Amino acid sequence: MSHSILSALSEDLLVRVYGFLDPPCRKTWRLVSREFHRVDSLSRTSIRILRVEFLPALLFKHPNLSSLDLSVCPKLDDDVVLRIALDGAVSTSRLKSLNLSRATAVRARGLETLARLCRALERVDVSHCWAFGDREAAALSVAAGIRELKMDKCLSLSDVGLARIVVGCSKLNKISLKWCMEISDLGIDLLCKKCKDLKSLDVSYLKITNDSVRSIALLPKLEVLEMVSCPLIDDAGLQYLENGSPSLKEIDVTRCDRVSSSSLISIVKGHPDLQHLKASHCISEISLSFLHNIKALKHLKTLWIDGARVSDSSLLTLSASCRALTELGVSRCVGVTDIGMMGLARNCSNLKALNLACCGFVTDAAISAVAQSCLNLESLQLESCHLITEKGLQSLGCYSKRLQELDLTDCDGVNDRGLEYISKCSNLLRLKLGLCANISDKGIFHIGSKCSKLLELDLYRCAGFGDDGLAAISRGCKSLNRLILSYCGELTDTGAEKIRQLEHLTHLELRGIKNITGTGLAAIARGCKKLAYLDLKQCENIDDSGFWALAYFSRNLRQINLCNCSVSDTALCMLMSNLSRVQDVDLVHLNRVTVEGFEFALRACCNRLKKLKLLAPLRFLLSSELLEVLHARGCRIRWD
């Protein structure tokens, strides 16, 4: 019946109807209705591919794709790319965004083919491809239209490769070079000379010197500059920025050890429109002159001064002038007390995110003040604030209706009553309760019954709760996708049986839970089909039946930690060969697995592994050809 109605509608109406459906519904409709399937094929613009076998078919089916994500497609390699290129039917000319993060098996040949194939390419992500080097950069530089490029942790990339990209892609306006450890001043200098349109630049963790900052200061359009932990840059370097980069809006100098407040003052002086100043763990004290200059920043939205000595009076002065502040980071700041926080709360009512981790003197009074004044508060980090009790949490529950993220890790004062109050924050998405020893099933029950939107729950080492609490969570928090239960010793198979109800779970940590056996794991594997990350370290009592079930059901598993598990040769082989998306495996201290077992298990999955942790002696026991292939496919092995 519905068939006839749908076929009566014109295509554009169908597209509109389809647009109103939420994603799970779309999937259902797509599967049962030919019309919607067709509409979906035509209207879909972005796709994330899990299995490379379907890549050409999917590309063919969705001609209007503009974004292609291949970051979780472990078997992708040069040959696949070349085959797609030869298969002329596939249309890739509209593709603008390409995500190749962790696609370490795609090398220069494949990249060049892709770059030539996708002529409209504008955004490329090749982050965490540790084997990505100059040759690959040269191949990528064929795509001259690239505007955004993310190359985080391309460990083999040197100045030469960067130069190729810089010369080839002169339209670049956003580039991230985080952890590209081979890049030096020369590369950055060339980048700044050739790509004058650059708006966003990330040079975090690089060993660049003041010379680079001098070049960067010449970029006329730069708006965002991130230089986290650049150990060689000092005040003299940052001073170049005072009169350079006139449109700078955001700067991050977190953990730049040699930077002091004097150079930050000069930056602030030169850029009165600065909106985000992130200077965590680099200034030791908020001096008067610093404060005086910060006061002039009327548009300041973000201020991170974690780790500095901040007095109450300076917090008051600061908050009195920077009323637009929405994000403040004062974690590990010595000198932050209730008086300062209350003043801040009074003045900055727009505050959305507040980080008070390790501010040991902050009490309930401050939290109450913040909760009452800052009604827009979305994120609050209170890790290791030992003086906070249920009272503070009560005001949070009463006033902070928009709270999405709450970190109460290692807060001794959190108890079941406190959790009951928190549970009134019904919009909570992320809750961290790790190391809170005083909570039990009762408190967890409140969370489970009220916080139905919860996406992430961290219960690391919460020894006080057990299967009943977990049952409440499983019943209430259906959309949970990240659950950390490591070292919750009370949990048993009964609890594991409950976890299976969490269909959307992708990340599960069960480290050190001795009472879970194969039955429990089998239940989880049957229920949580989307599971991508699983930590089973030191779950000694899981027998092979659990692993067999895992091998059979958890086809989406991407990362697994099996250290100290009693997995056998056969079960390991089964796991490694059947889990066709697995990329990252920890296989240390597996007492029941023989060398042959390792050899066979790894052979079964060597064409898709990206990261592997093994005991050091195996380096000499495994066959050299296996190790060679692993290496050639871009797998990194950590020998423990």
Add this chain to the structure above:
Amino acid sequence: TKDMETGEDDLCQNNWGSASILDYEMAMEEEEEEPNLHVFKASSSGQDNNNNNGGQAWDPRTMLCNLSFMEQKIHELQGLVHLILGRNGQLQDEQQQLITADLTSIITLNNGGASQELEDDAEEGENLPPGSYEIKQLEKEEILAPHTNFCTICGKGFKRDANLRMHMRGHGDQFKTPAALAKPPTKETLPGSDAPMLIKRYSCPFPGCKRNKDHKRFQPLKTILCVKNHYKRTHCDKSFTCSRCHTKKFSVIADLKTHEKHCGQNKWLCSCGTTFSRKDKLFGHIALFQGHTPAIPLEDTKPSSQRGSSGCGNNNNNAAMVSFSLGSATNANQETSQPCFMDGKISFEESFSPLSFDTCNFGGFPRSIFDDSFQMLISSACGCSPINGGDTSL
């Protein structure tokens, strides 16, 4: 400064004095270029000298000297112009130029300022005033001769005088005496010559060369070796080719040897073909030009990567080396050793060539037979129907 002053004195007494009106006359009559040029050269160099002094503290004696020079010069020019008038103003271009040059030299000297050209000259070379040194010019054959010292008895040639003397010892005892072996006295060391010797400087025999004494901005060469190297580098064919790169050529062997030491280390290569020994030089070059990029050497390609990605048939021999015994594994794990596992073993041995990934094609794409065999195995083991969940997270 003392040297300079004495040089200047020489200049005033000798050179300027000699550059009399007679010279001009002679030049006009004989139409010979040489003396003319000489005069001009002397005068321009004189400016250099004075110019150099101009920067220093005001010295009345120098000033006097300058003024007297100017006076003399003006007189000369007056005479010359009169002469020209007498000849109905017929004058060659070069001579005209010379006269105007002389006039300007007087003006600049008077101003005490330095023209750009003179400053340029001051930068390079040692700037000895002309006349303060003796100019020698070796002939081409002399320069290119491999040996300069010849044995008078057997005629053998040597590069060094000392080597010749060592050689002479073989021709008889009379050459073995300390006197014969000692360095022969030069003119400078000869007793009795009290007069200070002029410094020797050398001229290149190649006409038109800047190092040739007839060049208007002549710059002398310091030693004979300089002459030889200069002549070979600038005026001879480059006959020595580098044995490593086979492109660079040299005319002086020492240059070739220096190059060969570093040849091949020019690893910084631009797409335009230019090589650099230093990375910063390459990057400076790239920053300067549009479209130039660093070239990436080709020899880096590892064969192993190809082997890994495309599978290798030649490894089939090694399959036997993997002695994977499922028996041992199942012994360790009695309860899961199911009867169908033996099928798994068979499929291992029959279809498993250890590293071939694309043994069978699935929809045009490589799928490991390994995966499939296991999947068949596990479905038969569990007695379940195959699942098709979560293939794509659409």
